[in-house]
Amino acid sequence: MRDVVIVGGGTAGWMTAAYLTAAFGNRVKITLVESADVGTIGVGEATFSDIRHFFEFLGLAERDWMPACNATYKLAVRFENWREPGHHFYHPFEQLKSVKGFPLTDWWLRYPTSKRFDTDCFVMASLIDANRNPRYLDNRLLEQEFVESDDLPNTIAEYQGAQFPYAYHFEAHLLAKYLTKYATDRGVRHVVDNVVDVGRDERGWLSHVDTAEHGRLAGDLFVDCTGFRGLLLNKALEEPFVSYQDTLPNDSAVALQVPMDMDKDPLRPCTTATAQDAGWIWTIPLISRIGTGYVYSGDYIDPEEAERTLREFVGPAAADVPANHIKMRIGRSRRSWVNNCVAIGLSSGFVEPLESTGIFFIHYAIEQLVKYYPAADWERSLREQYNSALMNVMDGVREFLVLHYRGAKRADNQYWRDTKIRTVPDSLAERLEQWESKVPDAGTVYPRYHGLPPYSYNCVLLGTGGIDVRPSPALDLIDEKDALAEFQAVRDKARHLVRTLPTQNEYFRRMREG
Numbered sequence: 001m002r003d004v005v006i007v008g009g010g011t012a013g014w015m016t017a018a019y020l021t022a023a024f025g026n027r028v029k030i031t032l033v034e035s036a037d038v039g040t041i042g043v044g045e046a047t048f049s050d051i052r053h054f055f056e057f058l059g060l061a062e063r064d065w066m067p068a069c070n071a072t073y074k075l076a077v078r079f080e081n082w083r084e085p086g087h088h089f090y091h092p093f094e095q096l097k098s099v100k101g102f103p104l105t106d107w108w109l110r111y112p113t114s115k116r117f118d119t120d121c122f123v124m125a126s127l128i129d130a131n132r133n134p135r136y137l138d139n140r141l142l143e144q145e146f147v148e149s150d151d152l153p154n155t156i157a158e159y160q161g162a163q164f165p166y167a168y169h170f171e172a173h174l175l176a177k178y179l180t181k182y183a184t185d186r187g188v189r190h191v192v193d194n195v196v197d198v199g200r201d202e203r204g205w206l207s208h209v210d211t212a213e214h215g216r217l218a219g220d221l222f223v224d225c226t227g228f229r230g231l232l233l234n235k236a237l238e239e240p241f242v243s244y245q246d247t248l249p250n251d252s253a254v255a256l257q258v259p260m261d262m263d264k265d266p267l268r269p270c271t272t273a274t275a276q277d278a279g280w281i282w283t284i285p286l287i288s289r290i291g292t293g294y295v296y297s298g299d300y301i302d303p304e305e306a307e308r309t310l311r312e313f314v315g316p317a318a319a320d321v322p323a324n325h326i327k328m329r330i331g332r333s334r335r336s337w338v339n340n341c342v343a344i345g346l347s348s349g350f351v352e353p354l355e356s357t358g359i360f361f362i363h364y365a366i367e368q369l370v371k372y373y374p375a376a377d378w379e380r381s382l383r384e385q386y387n388s389a390l391m392n393v394m395d396g397v398r399e400f401l402v403l404h405y406r407g408a409k410r411a412d413n414q415y416w417r418d419t420k421i422r423t424v425p426d427s428l429a430e431r432l433e434q435w436e437s438k439v440p441d442a443g444t445v446y447p448r449y450h451g452l453p454p455y456s457y458n459c460v461l462l463g464t465g466g467i468d469v470r471p472s473p474a475l476d477l478i479d480e481k482d483a484l485a486e487f488q489a490v491r492d493k494a495r496h497l498v499r500t501l502p503t504q505n506e507y508f509r510r511m512r513e514g
């Protein structure tokens with residue numbers, strides 16, 4: 001199990017190579033082969049807050065990698081127009097407080113102290129409205145109580161239940177480049193060539209890949225990071241793909257990279273998802289440009305119309321920028337690990353990027369691969385545990401994403417009306433009924449680990465506004481004094497932080513100037 005061949009040099013391939021090197025050092029020999037002719041997907045710039053464990057595991061501080069990747073901070077996803085035009089709400093990286101055993105959102109439904117649940121229940125919402133940075137100019141984190149890296153556990157699994165207050169935006173190709181150097185400096189062999197054939201032994205296990213110019217690459221374990229192609233897992237091993245398209249119909253995207261000037265344009269510390277006639281547009285602010293794209297369903301509009309809509313949305317800055325049209329494969333491979341082949345990245349599975357879960361899936365998969373790494377006997381149970389962990393994560397995220405569309409109050413055209421009558425996964429249908437009489441809590445969200453805590457479901461339900469949720473009847477019988485004091489504490493803390501934290505522009509200008 002000492003010889004690993006990774007095919008594919010996108011975000012998935014290089015994250016895997018770097019992480020395995022950090023985990024195993026030179027006890028495992030790693031070769032990564034990537035094609036110069038087949039490009040990477042070129043998008044994938046917004047992350048989950050767990051990603052910081054990836055960099056910590058590699059021993060990289062923000063000051064090492066962030067400037068090299070034009071990275072910025074992300075405090076939340078901002079949803080615009082999902083309820084009605086002009087409305088927005090945040091899904092922030094901040095745990096929801098409870099008062100007397102009930103989530104603050106439940107109290108808010110009973111005692112709505114303003115029209116906005118997000119600014120009343122979460123400190124972050126006001127910070128993002130004011131474009132605040134999560135660190136002070138001297139680099140301290142916004143909260144005293146968030147302990148810095150050395151004291152924190154460094155895998156996602158150990159970290160469940162806690163919430164770090166931010167994630168990152170970065171340029172995907174710069175991150176791949178950065179990780180290429182990291183991995184090759186530590187001994188990973190890098191082959192730039194096309195894989196033209198995949199060899200199997202008499203049991204049907206992979207034995208080697210043939211390249212056009214570098215001959216045969218043999219290995220014990222093969223990692224398929226070939227993106228939507230699934231060259232090893234889906235093509236060579238014929239593992240079927242389970243589509244999610246019946247519940248998540250968006251199957252296409254068009255993306256633009258729009259130049260921006262940090263000295264003039266505000267660097268909003270969040271990813272924005274703006275609802276459109278046949279999907280939604282993402283906006284991701286980076287140091288020197290904005291990454292933006294329209295995710296849509298090809299059943300409702302064609303690529304030309306999608307591109308036109310995106311260009312109008314961006315305005316004159318998009319005029320000379322080429323568009324990247326992408327067809328998306330939505331769903332997951334039935335099993336991500338078959339025999340001696342593990343698919344990581346888009347080859348394993350993908351849901352639309354509404355909650356930035358693509359890189360989270362990759363990170364989680366790599367951690368699980370290390371956790372369930374096989375010995376020479378290829379114990380079957382290790383693969384099975386890995387496969388169910390990955391399946392749970394992707395199926396759980398699918399449920400969460402479906403909730404955004406089912407919950408959206410918007411129903412002004414066929415696309416949005418269909419989101420109200422389309423099939424939802426069975427288990428979600430049951431939960432939707434429960435949530436009408438009680439906001440989500442740990443007992444009523446998707447029960448297996450999928451990266452999303454109950455407060456995420458609260459945000460989406462209350463923010464999208466199309467499902468009628470009521471406060472728990474018990475709140476009529478409990479003194480509300482402490483809950484009202486907590487709302488006041490959130491307001492006070494937000495006011496203090498907005499006053500004292502710099503804007504993202506100020507912070508990164510200072511970083512640039514050293």
Ligand code: FAD
Nearest residue numbers: 008009010012035040041044046195227345346353358359
């Ligand atoms: P790819 O980038 O497609 O890389 C495939 C690699 O395989 C390439 O290096 C290619 O050269 C190589 N290859 C293919 N065939 C061969 C061959 N025959 N021989 C040799 N090499 C070969 N994720 C997030 O977390 N946040 C986001 O905001 C986000 N936004 C997204 C938006 C869109 C529209 C899409 C489609 C995805 C988004 N994702 C996002 C997902 C994210 O982009 C991917 O998870 C990530 O880029 C990983 O891609 P990959 O490495 O699996 O595949």
